[in-house]
Amino acid sequence: MRRLAPLSLALLLAACSATPPVESPPLPLAETEVQLLAINDFHGRLDAPMQAVPVTLPDGSTTRVPAGGAAYLAGAINGLRTETSITVAAGDLIGATPIASALFLDEPTIEALDLMGLQYSALGNHEFDKGPDELLRIINGGCEKYTNLEPCRLQPHDGADFTYFGANVTRADGSALVPTSTLHDFGSVQLGIIGLPLDDTPLLVAPNLVAGLNFADEADSANALVADLKAQGADSIVLLIHEGAYNDGRWDDPACTGLSGPVLAIHERLDPAISLIVSGHTHNAYDCSLPMPDGSGERLLTSAGRYGAMLTDIRMTFEGERLVRLAADNLVVQGEPFTDRDGKEVVPSNALPRFAPDPRVAALVERTVRAAEPMANRIVGTLSGPAPDHPNDFESPAANLIADAQLAATRAPEHGGAQLAFINGGGVRTSLVPGPDGAITYGQIFEVQPFGNTLMTVTLSGAQLKQLLEQQFVSARGEDQEYHLIPSSNFSFAYDLSRPQGDRIVSMTLDGQAIDPAADYRVTANNFIANGGDGYSVLKEGRNRTGAGLDLDAVIFWLAEGRDPPPVGRIRKLGE
Numbered sequence: 001m002r003r004l005a006p007l008s009l010a011l012l013l014a015a016c017s018a019t020p021p022v023e024s025p026p027l028p029l030a031e032t033e034v035q036l037l038a039i040n041d042f043h044g045r046l047d048a049p050m051q052a053v054p055v056t057l058p059d060g061s062t063t064r065v066p067a068g069g070a071a072y073l074a075g076a077i078n079g080l081r082t083e084t085s086i087t088v089a090a091g092d093l094i095g096a097t098p099i100a101s102a103l104f105l106d107e108p109t110i111e112a113l114d115l116m117g118l119q120y121s122a123l124g125n126h127e128f129d130k131g132p133d134e135l136l137r138i139i140n141g142g143c144e145k146y147t148n149l150e151p152c153r154l155q156p157h158d159g160a161d162f163t164y165f166g167a168n169v170t171r172a173d174g175s176a177l178v179p180t181s182t183l184h185d186f187g188s189v190q191l192g193i194i195g196l197p198l199d200d201t202p203l204l205v206a207p208n209l210v211a212g213l214n215f216a217d218e219a220d221s222a223n224a225l226v227a228d229l230k231a232q233g234a235d236s237i238v239l240l241i242h243e244g245a246y247n248d249g250r251w252d253d254p255a256c257t258g259l260s261g262p263v264l265a266i267h268e269r270l271d272p273a274i275s276l277i278v279s280g281h282t283h284n285a286y287d288c289s290l291p292m293p294d295g296s297g298e299r300l301l302t303s304a305g306r307y308g309a310m311l312t313d314i315r316m317t318f319e320g321e322r323l324v325r326l327a328a329d330n331l332v333v334q335g336e337p338f339t340d341r342d343g344k345e346v347v348p349s350n351a352l353p354r355f356a357p358d359p360r361v362a363a364l365v366e367r368t369v370r371a372a373e374p375m376a377n378r379i380v381g382t383l384s385g386p387a388p389d390h391p392n393d394f395e396s397p398a399a400n401l402i403a404d405a406q407l408a409a410t411r412a413p414e415h416g417g418a419q420l421a422f423i424n425g426g427g428v429r430t431s432l433v434p435g436p437d438g439a440i441t442y443g444q445i446f447e448v449q450p451f452g453n454t455l456m457t458v459t460l461s462g463a464q465l466k467q468l469l470e471q472q473f474v475s476a477r478g479e480d481q482e483y484h485l486i487p488s489s490n491f492s493f494a495y496d497l498s499r500p501q502g503d504r505i506v507s508m509t510l511d512g513q514a515i516d517p518a519a520d521y522r523v524t525a526n527n528f529i530a531n532g533g534d535g536y537s538v539l540k541e542g543r544n545r546t547g548a549g550l551d552l553d554a555v556i557f558w559l560a561e562g563r564d565p566p567p568v569g570r571i572r573k574l575g576e
Helices: 006-016 070-080 107-116 131-140 218-231 262-269 359-376 397-410 442-448 462-473 537-541 551-559
Strands: 031-039 051-056 062-067 085-089 120-122 163-165 169-171 181-185 190-197 213-215 236-242 274-278 285-291 298-304 310-319 322-332 379-382 420-424 439-441 454-461 485-487 491-496 505-510 520-526 543-550 571-574
Touching (some): 031 070, 070 107, 070 310, 070 359, 085 236, 163 190, 218 236, 274 322, 285 322, 379 551, 397 543, 442 551, 454 537
Parallel strands (some): 031 085, 236 274, 274 298
Antiparallel strands (some): 051 062, 169 213, 285 298, 310 322, 379 439, 420 485, 454 543, 491 505
């Protein structure tokens, strides 16, 4: 055996008795803050919408400030955008638009959104207002004609620079109409993005315009994409969805008091990997933290109201690849001062952020509005006073006026022989407020009814008429709801929501006489609900269907000789 030298033995013994090295604590993971700037329900509001938003100031007082306008929205986005930022939307960017956008098939709105730097949006129901062929033209570009209006009147349309998502929309052959999702690379963070419209879209669009398309369940469609996005490396997933919520409190109430609405049921079924829902459709503004269904944490739900009056600034903070903080803030996009209908000045507040308008978008808006002015400013009738709309789409002077106009336009035998008419509450988009001399312009009427619907008259029995009115109070899913079909002045009905579904209509009268279940009646409605839109499927059963021109023309003819705003009282709610 070889002996160890004395020095070697000493070194060996020293090594054996040494204290183990102390491990250094792991270095903290780098933080990455990802920003999403979100909008929804823009509806082509290029010009300032003359919208006053109530706000709570830092000192606790409240005031109203002017909000909206595409140039100011673009300026706010420019001023808030960070180095790790994307701009997203939750649908209804086009459709139901003011005349300056609608006359040009919403091509200027797409250009404005491109200039704002929008990158991703869900489809909304109003994106389908002119059918899938026109929608794809708007997305992809081109000047093919799919409507009564001429495309590319201002300039060639080169399509949208941003991506529309429709994860639950398929053609008859099962293929996707538009992309379903994407993975956005922020370098150290990968963010999955899914977008889709509400599955009730076929009930909100004239049925013939979505024939051949399938709108699947929202939660199922989003969840089906999660595994693939995670396999691609998504650290978190965002859902852009055109469905929303309602809140009882103010929009800036941090407690989200009384939050309700269809999107909450969708949230309860979503995969926990989806950490953020950017929503829309209800035109409400909120940013609310909701508990995850599995108890694993919280999910953020946001909406920025409507018409570009607000913008949601969302911040997602990651430590390495792990999401550790999620916060959002709805900011009012302060715009130009204006005088409201009561003669009160609505002016910006220096206590809130203010952003300069984007000059490129401002020039686009000016050019577009100027091109639309000759038709928009044409005086077509007079009204002795304002005809307000109802914020919840119930009976209102504006709705009553439209129903009366539609009956007048179709009462003659050669025009349909109508005995009564209905307008759906959602078909009345705003109030009708005359100028100082009572003048009403074409542009004003277009804002009230921007869909370009035609009038149809059908025959229903009295029993079918009752079934039709019962459909106001039951959703497509069989849940209780309260909408109104607003009738012409010669028809009235009463309802009681304490009664069971299918038996809530208590009385119906036409010209003062009770409706006979066995008799036939000629009923006028716009082609949207006449074809089953808004869930009024009984109208699809109507016999002897006849058409009678545009809904706008009916109101123009009705106002041509001057009118007074009609009072409310045609619909009575009992049991309260």
